[in-house]
Amino acid sequence: MSAVTNLALLSVSNLQAWYGESHILHGMDFEIKRGELITLLGRNGSGRTTTLKAILGLTGVRTGSVKVDGVEAVHLSTHQIARLGLGYCPEERGIFSSLSCEENLLLPPRIGEGGMSIDEIYVMFPNLKERRNSQGTRLSGGEQQMLAMARILRMGAKILLLDEITEGLAPVIVQTLGRVIRELKAKGMTIIMVEQNFRFAAPLADRHYVVEHGKIAAVVEKHELAAKADMLHDYLGV
Amino acid sequence: MTEIFGVPIQAFMGQLTIGLVNGAFYAMLSLGLAVIFGMLNIVNFAHGALYMMGAMFSWMLLKYADVNYWFALVLAPVGVGIVGVIIEKTMLRWLYQLDHLYGLLLTFGLALILEGAFREAYGSSGAPYDAPDVFKGVFNLGFMFLPKYRAWVVFASAVVCIATWYMIEKTKLGAYLRAGTENPKLVQAFGINVPLMVTLTYAFGVGLAGLAGVLAAPVYQVSALMGSNIIIVVFAVVVIGGMGSIMGSILTGLALGIIEGLTKVFYPEASSTVVYIIMVIVLLIRPTGLFGREK
Numbered sequence: 353m354s355a356v357t358n359l360a361l362l363s364v365s366n367l368q369a370w371y372g373e374s375h376i377l378h379g380m381d382f383e384i385k386r387g388e389l390i391t392l393l394g395r396n397g398s399g400r401t402t403t404l405k406a407i408l409g410l411t412g413v414r415t416g417s418v419k420v421d422g423v424e425a426v427h428l429s430t431h432q433i434a435r436l437g438l439g440y441c442p443e444e445r446g447i448f449s450s451l452s453c454e455e456n457l458l459l460p461p462r463i464g465e466g467g468m469s470i471d472e473i474y475v476m477f478p479n480l481k482e483r484r485n486s487q488g489t490r491l492s493g494g495e496q497q498m499l500a501m502a503r504i505l506r507m508g509a510k511i512l513l514l515d516e517i518t519e520g521l522a523p524v525i526v527q528t529l530g531r532v533i534r535e536l537k538a539k540g541m542t543i544i545m546v547e548q549n550f551r552f553a554a555p556l557a558d559r560h561y562v563v564e565h566g567k568i569a570a571v572v573e574k575h576e577l578a579a580k581a582d583m584l585h586d587y588l589g590v
Numbered sequence: 591m592t593e594i595f596g597v598p599i600q601a602f603m604g605q606l607t608i609g610l611v612n613g614a615f616y617a618m619l620s621l622g623l624a625v626i627f628g629m630l631n632i633v634n635f636a637h638g639a640l641y642m643m644g645a646m647f648s649w650m651l652l653k654y655a656d657v658n659y660w661f662a663l664v665l666a667p668v669g670v671g672i673v674g675v676i677i678e679k680t681m682l683r684w685l686y687q688l689d690h691l692y693g694l695l696l697t698f699g700l701a702l703i704l705e706g707a708f709r710e711a712y713g714s715s716g717a718p719y720d721a722p723d724v725f726k727g728v729f730n731l732g733f734m735f736l737p738k739y740r741a742w743v744v745f746a747s748a749v750v751c752i753a754t755w756y757m758i759e760k761t762k763l764g765a766y767l768r769a770g771t772e773n774p775k776l777v778q779a780f781g782i783n784v785p786l787m788v789t790l791t792y793a794f795g796v797g798l799a800g801l802a803g804v805l806a807a808p809v810y811q812v813s814a815l816m817g818s819n820i821i822i823v824v825f826a827v828v829v830i831g832g833m834g835s836i837m838g839s840i841l842t843g844l845a846l847g848i849i850e851g852l853t854k855v856f857y858p859e860a861s862s863t864v865v866y867i868i869m870v871i872v873l874l875i876r877p878t879g880l881f882g883r884e885k
Contacts, residue, residue: 408779434781446776450768458762459769460780507780 360419361386361542362407362511367416367426368566369406376402378566379416384511389533389543391553393588394563400546401443403563404513408440409433421510435463439509443516443546445500449489453480456488457503467508476532477502494525501532511542518549526552550588562587592733597855603734605851611740611809613847614747618802619824620831620839621751622795625758627833628771629791632682632693638821639704640796642814644670644803646708649719649812659722663804670800671793678792683785701817708814716811725808743805750801751840758836767791826869832882842880 360383369377377399384390392400406414409430418425420436434440439460448456457473457480474481477498483491491499497517504512518526526549533556536543547553553560554577562570562584569587572580592599619637626634647669648662657665677700685692725739758764770777770787778784803816810816824843831842846865854861872880 410775410779429785430775430778431781431783434779438779440776440779442776442779446773448769448772450772451765455765459765459777461782463781504780 359422360384361388361421362544363417363419364403364407365417367403367406367414367418369402369411369414371402371412376411376566377406377414380406380563380566381568382561382571384542384544386510386542387537387540388558389537389545389556390559390561391545391547391557392561392563393547393550393553393584394569395588396548398563399566400563401515402566404440404515404544404546407433407513408438437464437508437510438513439504439507439511440513441500441504441515441517443519445496447488447491447496447499449487451488452484453486453488453491453495453499454484456499457484457506460503460507462506462508464508464510468505470506473502473505476505476535494521497521497525497529501529505536511544512536513544515546516548517545518547518552530556550584560584595856599733602852602855605855606848607734607736607740607851608854609848609851610744610844611847612850613844614744615802615806615820615843616824616827616847617751617840617843618747618798618805619820620827620843621754621836622798623824623828624831624833624836624839625754625767625798626792626795629767629774629788630678630682630693631686631690632697633690634792634795635694635698635821636677636700636704637697637796637799637824638817638819639701640670640673640817641799641803641806641820642708642817643673643704644800645719645807645810645812645816646712646803646814647800648804648807649717652719659804659808663801666804667797667800670803671797674793674796675789677796678789682792686788701821705814705818712814714813714815716813716816719807719812721808739808743809746805747802750798754798755836755840823865826865828879829869830865830872830879832876832879834878835881838879838881 363383365381367377367380368375380399380403382390392403394400402411405411407418407425409425409428414426416426420433420438423436425433425436448459451459457470468476479495480499480502483495488499489496501514501517517529521529530552533543537556545553545557558574560572561568562572564587570583572584594602619641623634623637626632644666647666648659651657651662651665681696681700682693685696721739725742728735728737729741758767766777766782766787770782770784774784806816827843827846828839830846831838846868849868850861850864853864860867876882
């Protein structure tokens, strides 16, 4: 099984996706190996969020190929794709208001081995333990973001898809999330992040993909960051 | 003779009982409608016809297969639930992305077809269905006589309603249902088979209607039109209670049955319209219904 580490855990090739009539993704190509952390960078509307949704089959029509651990997923329905080992944290966080904090946390089913226990999660996010009986949407923005992260850590997912997890959060909470991501990476978790906050993402990621007009416009490895800073600046306006 | 507000207590308690029994049926039916609307976004106008089928199935089971009430109490709702699975899989499935109106029209058409078919086969005059022997007779409560079967209907529907409420509000399965009502796509993205859940929710909701039909069979005549008699009131109940709340639909159903019964005592002329008068008042003051939430 050791050879598997050199194979892509998720590979996306020529992925195209539509919302109704609008053609959003025009052939995305990228891959991620086990234990890697990659980011999808780009301006608003470039198609990063849509890429995560398209991987999970949450857009309209999609074509091309999405392989999770070698299994072609492009023709499967959303719940079957998730069961291949994906944990999804949506941009809008998706905390359910008719569920308590703890019910939100326990909602996603276990889809694989190695998920964290509820006790481990409460050690990582002590706030959630305090607030566990509160209505999900009564939590603060930061707590809701932590809840949205925490609930997919129970699932035993092989790959985490994290969409703009730092958006609109206070610096201290961003720091906490950075610590959590580093812990997960140290445990060998495979992570795809869509990030606006380049300073948050830069030290964490092994590789950056710049998305523009629904395609990969550039790939920047971690060690090239300094050399390609100007180019990134042009693409992202950071 | 003892009187209460100038009305003989026997008459008062008699109408109160009838009101409770009707309220029990309203509660079970509006509960099913609320569950279905929450998950499927469909106003299930076929609900009355499926309630009628519950009663018809139990009458047919007795007539053709000599299957008694107790087995019918299980078999008929399951049968109605299977009909529900077929309806959801073959028809409703295509309507979820569209306006409520399409679901309403489709299920209204279905109701007409189902009622028409049963009227064609069995006429519209209705057939009696006897309660089991154990429920023959009355309890003498001292101040009134309570027919045993009516007591059973109220008890059984209370158990079913509370069990349903508990399942939805307090269990893991219910958490899936509540989450799926809010954001089905995200629930599916967590690996839960939402399309299957939707099918089973519809089957469960109409199964409740079927169960109400079996319970109703000995109280009313079993006839092809029994559903259309009750469903209009039930929709008024749903409008008053609001679609959003499980407990709300149960309590509203029960309360309106009682109000209807008591109106028969105090002002009989208004007894068949009181529910609609309340509906109008509620719509004017709280358009989302007493327990409803903005969607």
